[in-house]
Amino acid sequence: MTAPAHSSSSPHPPRLAERIFSRLFPDSEIFTTLGDLEEIFRNVAVEKGLRKARLWYWRQLFKALPHRLIGFLFIDMPMFALSLKIMGRSLRKNKVFSFLNIFALTLGLTCFLLIFFYTRYESTYDSFHNDYQRIYRIRLPDPRKPGFSAPLAPALESGIPETEYAVQLCHAFDPVVKIENQLYKSRGRFADENFLKVFHFPFRHSIDSPLAEPYAVVLTESSAARFFGPGDSIGKTLSFIIRGESCELTVTGVLADLPRNTHFDFDLLISFPTAEALPEFRALREALSYRLTATYIKLHKNTSVRDCEEKISGLLKSRSSGDISTAGIDCDLQPVTDIHLRPDNKDNSAVRSLTLYLSLGIIILIIACINYVNLATARSSIRMREIGIRKTIGAQRRQLVRQFMGEALIITGISFVLSLTLILFILPVFNRLLNIDIGLNLFLENSLWLETLGLVMIVGMASGAYPAVFLSLFKPVRILKGMALVSGTTGFRPSRLRSILVVIQFAVSVVLICVMLFIHQQVRYIKTMDTGFDRSNIIEAWAPRNSAVVKKRLLQSAKIMGVTAASNSISLSGRKNSGEEFMDIVTYVTDSGSPMDFRAHHIQCDGAFLDVFRIPLIDGRNFSDNLDESRSAIINETLARLLGPGSPINKRIQVKNWTEEEDERKDLFIVGIIKDFHHQPLTQTIKPLILTHTGENFMTLYAKVQGEDMAGTLAFIRETVLEFNPDRILPIGLLDERINEVYRPEENQSVLLLVFSTLAVFIACFGLFGLAAFTAERKTKEIGIRKVLGAQNGRLFLMLSRDFGRLCALANMIGWPIGYYFVSRWMANFAYHVPVLLWTFLLAGILVLAAMLVSSGTQIIRVARINPADILRHE
């Protein structure tokens, strides 16, 4: 029998979801339905992976919920109408409670829904193309191998039968557009003729096949307006400058502006034949093809991705020259919808932060649900009599459960409607803040509203379940005798449950505040940490041409204290390009024994580099611009340590540049050792670095300037650079700002956490406020008696707030270790981080305690100051 083996090896749908399904639909039909779902689940698992399949299964459950629950509520129409009426009354009777309930739920739901929409939006990039499921980007693991430089797309169309279209999009170094001597920045790309057939970017106007001929350009609506002003721009010409070469282009089409939710970011598309017609660019494109050109493929219907990947790998192998190992050139096809969140193979950070946001949303929602449970059980005494009478005249427990669940669902429903209205107002601001474009149409598409409704109902049920069960348990005789409130009679201790829930709420708040405080500290720390080089008042400017002349000219100005030129940015362009594969191989030839290989970053610079950045030499000498330094190298301390004991000065090393494909090594002699500085973001430890000297071929200029009149100096530098680099638009700015830009994600996370933790604490305080009001009300009589017997207001206050203080202490005890865990995990992203100090935890605790005292204090004071005569005169 093969059946058991089969079922044990293949994935099983989430058991919990299955159980909920069979509970929700308790007819016999559910078993066949579950079977169907399981089969599809397996298909999805095979096609898209287990994780996606599990998600799919849960989504089916959410979609089925609203239908079921509405049936559950309306099954008993007259009874339902009655309970609606009663609910309305109880809501009105207790305005403060109802307000607290609805407001906290609305806040929680709004928060959650915004995050939910946002994650949904982020994970559905590029899904507006027709047949987007069949469009892939070809991803090559090590594109530096030879054989990849020739364009891939034509070979795919002729060699792989699964291909419907293969198109390439070639980066063009953000070329400059010149119209009547006016320069414009552009994000131009070269695109194949079929590009706009694969990707759905609708035309406003166009001629037939606009990208077929050379020297044709397609603009987006807004770039057309920018270049030519309003009116029809088809047939107009613009000149276009790329790396010094220029050509005239004719506008053959105008696209509607790109939607935000696509990974493409061009604003003009140049026909691919144009790129072939530019000799210099062509050479560059062929040399760097792997980095400039993205190849997209659209497969025919019902083709296997895996087969196709194998065929493409085979094609690549046959194209690459025989002597190179073909081991690592398996390609894979990345779905076009995946590109935004996973721009390259390793980088998973976008997905991680989405998960983080979503879990924050869920946490806030849970806090809001807890509020409902707390307030509803606390209010139970008010509804005692109603329940007692209902039970004596024959209400069954099921009916009562249904009534209270219904109430919870309706209150969640009201909050849901309110939060949707709120979202309508918040969305424009939200979109502007995050630079995205979420509309309510997202909500209507893909039956997302059904899932959302399902989710809202789960929230309603989660909040309603306990109060419903608890309230319906009361024994009518006891209630009507007025003794049900004595704890222990029913076996339940609702007050203890309430305490536990409050502790959970505030423990979560403590965790959030801790994490927020640490992230805030860390961001400030990395921004102010000594990076080992002087970065104040340094202006970074790109000057790809004539850098020697520009440098001389800049030095003549009195405002500029020093200028140095380097091959690339001192911060090595942030987090990208900092991996192993972007490091040179340094071979150390020892006097005895075999040579040793190291990986090191490499910066080419001139003699002023160390002076401008004030990097101290430890040993040896600096480069001199007057000597022939073509065989000299300066290394950093880290590399010197790796090379081993004994002074490495005047020792020989061989360097192989990472951009070179051939195994070409250059002999260099070490002339100096510098103190380590952070040439990478602080997420990394200091890596080995070598500096070499070259007179020419610099990309970046650094000018150390005087502090005053920064704007004027910037303008002066820009003018000078542009004078020798005509027809270019070059980035220029303060180095400090450029470096801090790298930590933007952390800064955003810190702001986001600030908002969320504040909201979480706020919502939790709402619940506490309600609870305090309730406790105070229950204890008025006790307080009256105590006062008559001579208790002071202050002592009474202490007595009443002691309970909350205890809860707060407990919340901190639980919150701190959890907070510590998350903080240390987050900190592990950084090689350098602030010490995790106790006072931050204490601060978080004090903040939460203060929030608790403020929210409960007003109620307690009100009761403590009451005139005992008012309370006691009735008895």
Next chain:
Amino acid sequence: MKFLSRTEELILLAILKLPDKAYVVSIQEELNKMTGETWAIGALFVALDRMSRKGYVRSWLSEPTPERGGRRKRLYKLLPAAIDALNEVRKLKTSIWKNIPALSREKFS
């Protein structure tokens, strides 16, 4: 007489193509193949339920199958009323389309 909706028509045709093995999953696969789009499973459940109440299809339970955790399938087959309805739709469509010349976009741009 009310005509079949497009969804109903496609589902009935899918069942027609799958004699003795039409159940929700195979019907969905067939529809995906026929139209090139992904059909939601929930929509099929609803439509099949409605059509069995209208008397277009009859359903019965199969023997338990191992690949679905030992659960039965609900298999569907067409009833004469469905054949009539399909023929009706076909007659209607062919008679309408017969008199319409080939359409081209140019005239409408």
